Amino acid sequence: MTSQQRGGYAKGDARREAIVEVATEVFGTLGFRSATMLQIAAACGISRTGLLHHFPTKESLLEAVLAQRDRTSALVVPLPSDVADPDLAAIERLIALARHNASSPEIVNLFSVLSAEAGDPEHPAHAYFLERYAAARAELAAALTRLAARGALVAGTDPRALAIEIIALMDGLQVQWVLAPDSIDMAAVLRHRIQAALLPPYVLR
C-alpha cells in the first residue's frame, strides 16, 4: 500500500469517525427515532447525500454508533492482563467504567435513551440490547459465582440476582446523574454496593 492510498483510507476513516461522533450526540439528545439524517448531516457540516455515501440508512449509522461505543468502553477501561484476581478485576472494571462515564455525558445520554427506546420490539436496536444485557448478566454472574465458590461473597448472596442488581444500579444511576450530575457520584454508590457484598479480605480498589 502506498502512502497515498493509506492517506485516502485514513481520510475516509476520519470522516466516518467524525460522523459517528456527531451521531452519538444527536441520538443521545433526540433519541434514534426522532433524529433525522438531515439533522445529523447538518451537524456534521455535510450534505445529506454526503452522509448517505458513508451510511446509507439511519439504521447503519446506529449500528456504527453502538459498535464504536463498545470499542471505546473496552479501550478506556481495559482489563489488565496481569491481574492477580481476574474475577475481582472484572468487577473493578465496572466501577472504573462508571467513573469514566461521569466524564462522558453524551455516551451516558446515548445509552439511557437508546436502551429505553429499544424496549419496543420494533426498534432497530432491540436485538442489540437484548443480547447485550443477557451477555452482561451471564458474564457478571459467572464472575460472582466464582467469587462465591471462593467464599468471597456474603452468605446467602445469589450471584445471578446480584448481577441483575449491579447492572440495574449502573443504568439507574445514569438517569439520575444526567438530571443532576453534581448530586450523584455514580462510581461511589456502585463501589459501596458491591463492596457490601464482599467478605474480608476482599477489598475493591
Add this chain to the structure above:
Amino acid sequence: MTSQQRGGYAKGDARREAIVEVATEVFGTLGFRSATMLQIAAACGISRTGLLHHFPTKESLLEAVLAQRDRTSALVVPLPSDVADPDLAAIERLIALARHNASSPEIVNLFSVLSAEAGDPEHPAHAYFLERYAAARAELAAALTRLAARGALVAGTDPRALAIEIIALMDGLQVQWVLAPDSIDMAAVLRHRIQAALLPPYVLR
C-alpha cells in the same frame, strides 16, 4: 348540578381519559419527541382537530400523561393510614409499586423512555423529572434517616446514598425487565436489596 350536566362532564372526562391512556402508550413506545399528534389522534380514532380540542399542544398532553401516571401510582399503591411503622411502610410501598409495574408494561415503557429523553434540558419534561427525582431522593432519605436513628439500618449505611441507590435500582430494573420480562423479578431484587440494609427484627412484607 343536574344529571344532564354531570353526564356532559363525565363524557368529556371519559374522552380525555381515553386520550391520555392512548398517549401513554404512544409516548412510551415512540418517545415524546418522535410521536406526533396525528399518530395519537389516529390511535384514538378521532381527528387531529378533535384531539387539539382536548389538548391544544403535545406538551399539554404530556403534562396530562405524567399527572395521570402519578395519580395511578398513588391509587394502586396507597399508603395505608393505620400502619404501625410508617417509615417501613414507605419502603414496602416501593416494593408494591415494583410489583404493580410488572403488570403495566406501558407505564414502565413510558417512564423509562421519558426519564431518559428528559436528560436533555430542552425536553419539556426536564423540570418534571428533575423535581420528581430530587423529591423522591429527599423523601426516601428522610424515611431511611428515621429508620437509622432507631437502629434499624446496618451500621455504616448512609441514608442519602441508599436512597439514591434504591431509586436507581428501581429504574435500572425496568430497563432490563422491558427487554426480558421473564428473566427479571423486579420486586424480588428490590426487596432483597432493601432487606439487606435492615437489621433484625425489621422484616419487609
